[in-house]
Amino acid sequence: LDYVIVGGGTAGLVVANRLTANPSVSVMVLEAGGDGLGNINISDPTLIGAAWGTQVDWQFPTEPLLFDGNRTLGNAPRGKVLGGSSAINVRNLRLKCIVFFGDVFDRGDDREYDEWLALGNTGWNAQSIMAAGEKAEHFFAPNATDDIDYTLTDHGLSGNIATSYNSAAPPIHDDIISSVVNAGGRETADNDGGYVNGIAHVTNARLPSNNTRSTSATGYYFPYSNRTNFQVTLNVVVTKILWSSTASGSAVASGVEYVDTDGTTHTINATTVILSAGTWGSPPILERSGVGNATFLESLGIESVIDLPGVGENLQEQIMAPMEWSLNTSLSLNVVTPFLLNMESLQTTVGSENLATLESLLDVQPPNLSDALYNAHKALYNKSAPWVEEYISVSTPASGPSVLTWIPVNLHPLSRGSVHIVSTNGTEYPSIQYNLFQSPFDTYVLAAAAQRIQSIVSTPPISNWITGQISPSAGVTSIEDLQAFALANVAVTNHIIGTALMGPLEDGGVVDASLKVYGTKNVYVIDASVVPIEPAAHLQATVYAVAERAAALLTSTSD
Numbered sequence: 127l128d129y130v131i132v133g134g135g136t137a138g139l140v141v142a143n144r145l146t147a148n149p150s151v152s153v154m155v156l157e158a159g160g161d162g163l164g165n166i167n168i169s170d171p172t173l174i175g176a177a178w179g180t181q182v183d184w185q186f187p188t189e190p191l192l193f194d195g196n197r198t199l200g201n202a203p204r205g206k207v208l209g210g211s212s213a214i215n216v217r218n219l220r221l222k223c224i225v226f227f228g229d230v231f232d233r234g235d236d237r238e239y240d241e242w243l244a245l246g247n248t249g250w251n252a253q254s255i256m257a258a259g260e261k262a263e264h265f266f267a268p269n270a271t272d273d274i275d276y277t278l279t280d281h282g283l284s285g286n287i288a289t290s291y292n293s294a295a296p297p298i299h300d301d302i303i304s305s306v307v308n309a310g311g312r313e314t315a316d317n318d319g320g321y322v323n324g325i326a327h328v329t330n331a332r333l334p335s336n337n338t339r340s341t342s343a344t345g346y347y348f349p350y351s352n353r354t355n356f357q358v359t360l361n362v363v364v365t366k367i368l369w370s371s372t373a374s375g376s377a378v379a380s381g382v383e384y385v386d387t388d389g390t391t392h393t394i395n396a397t398t399v400i401l402s403a404g405t406w407g408s409p410p411i412l413e414r415s416g417v418g419n420a421t422f423l424e425s426l427g428i429e430s431v432i433d434l435p436g437v438g439e440n441l442q443e444q445i446m447a448p449m450e451w452s453l454n455t456s457l458s459l460n461v462v463t464p465f466l467l468n469m470e471s472l473q474t475t476v477g478s479e480n481l482a483t484l485e486s487l488l489d490v491q492p493p494n495l496s497d498a499l500y501n502a503h504k505a506l507y508n509k510s511a512p513w514v515e516e517y518i519s520v521s522t523p524a525s526g527p528s529v530l531t532w533i534p535v536n537l538h539p540l541s542r543g544s545v546h547i548v549s550t551n552g553t554e555y556p557s558i559q560y561n562l563f564q565s566p567f568d569t570y571v572l573a574a575a576a577q578r579i580q581s582i583v584s585t586p587p588i589s590n591w592i593t594g595q596i597s598p599s600a601g602v603t604s605i606e607d608l609q610a611f612a613l614a615n616v617a618v619t620n621h622i623i624g625t626a627l628m629g630p631l632e633d634g635g636v637v638d639a640s641l642k643v644y645g646t647k648n649v650y651v652i653d654a655s656v657v658p659i660e661p662a663a664h665l666q667a668t669v670y671a672v673a674e675r676a677a678a679l680l681t682s683t684s685d
């Protein structure tokens with residue numbers, strides 16, 4: 127066997143597909159979940175969140191929030207099925223909100239992707255990441271009557287993942303756009319072209335002809351399952367990497383160990399091992415294999431093979447605090463309506479009265495954020511890269527008036543969490559610490575963005591639709607009160623990255639720019655855990671881009 131790929135998720139199936147295009151290359155994908163075929167909770171993206179808490183969801187327990195000791199955000203969803211999280215990824219609002227969003231597919235900003243290169247990741251910049259992302263996309267333009275602007279040249283037109291818009295835009299959207307513009311924002315035709323700075327509709331990973339979800343399984347595996355060199359073993363959990371040599375600085379993997387549903391242990395040999403088990407899945411496998419912080423591993427009785435302190439660190443998550451208003455009418459809308467995205471530089475978002483405080487908070491480097499990543503974030507700020515994303519949606523409950531939901535998202539928090547194993551047991555859940563709001567800067571960003579949203583919503587014409595503020599309650603308008611609101615109502619976006627960071631070793635890197643694990647000859651990590659900087663977007667399009675580019679590097683084809 128040439129390659130064993132751990133995890134048939136978003137990234138894993140892309141890599142398997144591209145490698146097996148060469149019939150002489152053999153690949154085995156080991157996936158913990160089943161094939162998901164016939165599961166309507168996966169195929170129908172309008173069945174919002176129906177897959178969560180079922181057997182196709184890992185339901186990762188998370189640790190109590192450090193700033194609020196008794197509270198946790200509960201079990202976090204992650205796909206445990208062919209297609210991985212691309213099969214269940216729909217917006218997940220845990221709190222009061224009744225609105226959910228679609229299976230968003232959008233790219234980040236050139237300034238963010240160029241920062242990957244500035245961090246020392248040769249070959250990874252806006253141009254190469256955008257090109258790889260477009261390779262994954264097959265964009266279906268909306269009907270002319272849908273009243274949705276777009277720019278065809280900002281999209282890939284012949285890739286494996288179908289993208290399209292939900293449906294026609296309801297008239298209230300014009301008033302939302304007008305209020306954003308009247309309050310000093312801008313309208314853009316499309317935010318997928320590398321300059322994310324305005325309000326626009328976004329695409330979903332959806333095949334418009336039958337309104338089914340497009341996943342890495344539907345796009346990269348099922349149509350190719352007759353390739354004899356593309357093998358998949360389902361319902362097996364990989365526990366660790368096996369080594370044929372642990373020579374210092376050049377460890378050689380011989381394959382992996384896995385357990386089946388009976389608890390029987392198996393091994394499989396391969397020339398190259400690729401971990402694509404996700405941001406919370408890949409680091410635990412490395413740690414159980416002796417790759418990680420040597421002191422920590424030895425405390426668990428695991429012999430250190432490669433001392434790599436970055437493994438499991440640098441966990442980054444985008445955070446939000448949903449806001450809601452009641453409208454003066456009951457619009458006939460589906461629960462998931464078309465929606466808009468508004469992104470602007472942080473300097474514009476916070477307003478001049480908050481800028482000095484914000485910049486003084488940005489000047490404080492959190493203790494577990496490396497100099498390199500801290501400087502990258504300051505560079506993003508200085509380049510006026512987008513920092514706050516606003517999800518805007520209108521929904522109508524079973525009874526009563528429609529609700530406007532407007533959610534500020536802090537795209538680039540400074541706080542960093544971690545994921546680490548708690549024992550040598552290969553199937554035990556790791557300990558996941560988000561460490562949200564470690565940096566007061568993160569709270570302030572959400573509060574200042576919320577204040578600005580309040581001013582947009584009170585600007586005509588959208589203000590004429592509003593009858594009252596639901597959340598936060600009326601009167602919560604000061605920065606102090608809005609910070610308290612953000613702390614009490616924080617929700618996560620499930621856009622986790624960073625735990626097998628791509629970057630120089632001295633900056634906490636786990637993999638080099640070819641995504642090979644430092645100190646190994648033949649072990650790679652290819653999934654969201656290598657992403658060093660969050661995009662001003664939802665994450666999957668960037669993960670597809672990472673996987674496409676990594677596969678191209680492996681097959682040495684030009685991208």
Ligand SMILES: Cc1cc2nc3c(=O)[nH]c(=O)nc-3n(C[C@H](O)[C@H](O)[C@H](O)COP(=O)(O)OP(=O)(O)OC[C@H]3O[C@@H](n4cnc5c(N)ncnc54)[C@H](O)[C@@H]3O)c2cc1C
Pocket residue numbers: 132133134135136137138156157158159203204205206207208209210211212214215216217218228229230231232362363364365402403404405407408411619620621622652653654655664665666667669
């Ligand atoms: C609830 C939710 C909502 C989201 N919403 C959006 C959205 O609307 N838009 C967007 O762009 N992004 C969204 N995301 C993020 C996006 O889906 C993920 O970032 C992306 O899919 C991650 O890809 P990955 O390849 O890193 O991991 P995954 O796709 O999660 O793949 C990991 C795979 O590895 C398997 N695996 C793990 N451990 C093992 C093991 N030990 N042995 C064998 N197999 C294993 C898993 O079962 C899984 O199939 C969402 C994510 C979630 C969870």
